Amino acid sequence: MRVAVLVGVIATLSLTAGDADASVVIDITQTGSDVVATYSGSLDLSALAHDFTWSQTRGEISGDPLHFYSFDSAESGNYYGYLGEMTFASSGLIDTTTSSTTDASAIAGDNFGFHDHSDTMAGYGYVYVPEAYANGSQIDGSVTFAGATLASLGLNAGIFSDVASWGSGSTFDSISVNVSIAAVPLPASFPLALAGLGALGALRRSRRKARAERG
DSSP states (O other), X not given: OHHHHHHHXXXXXXXXXXXXXXXXXXXXXXXXXXXXXXXXXXXXOTTSEEEEXXXXXXXXXXXXTEEEEEEOHHHHOOEEEEEEEEEEOOTTXXXXXTOOOEEOSEEEESOEEEEEOTTTXXXXXXXXXXXXXXXXXXXXXXXXXXXXXXXXXXXXXXEEEEEEEEOOGGGOEEEEEEEEEOOOOOOTTHHHHHHHHHHHHHHHHHHHHHHHHHO
């Protein structure tokens, strides 16, 4: 009996943890001469209402108004627009002095996005997901902005949690954004050069020691 109760408790905790972790994270990275945004996760849209079904190919990011689109009708078909009361927290993420709407050069993966519509519907926004999306289903994809930089996109580096959120309690969910610049990889020969310098230094120290002992 105790074993059965323990198993039930563990199962309940596992489900609760799964619900709490439900979210999509957008990782935006400046890599060389491009900026690539990859997104992954799952969402609970219980607190939002299905408003429309649409089809288009469009990849876009902007801070005025805050939105992110990754739609490819040829690859992924239609997408759903879910509308509801949402909270948007983009402080620090957007550089308002350089922010502008930028179109993507390449789109891949699931249809996904969000849009702050507070300018026309105070306190409301949209979340976009694949057609017939089921709560908790995995969402993955990427958008590439060729020839762009974080500065040209009006983005600041950092970790920004719950940039878009909705619901409360068990229906709370969110979209977070991480922005970074990729580290420049070292040339393949660099470690060998360091090793060579180290060996040369050791040889010089050995010679100085030998001369000191002879002298």
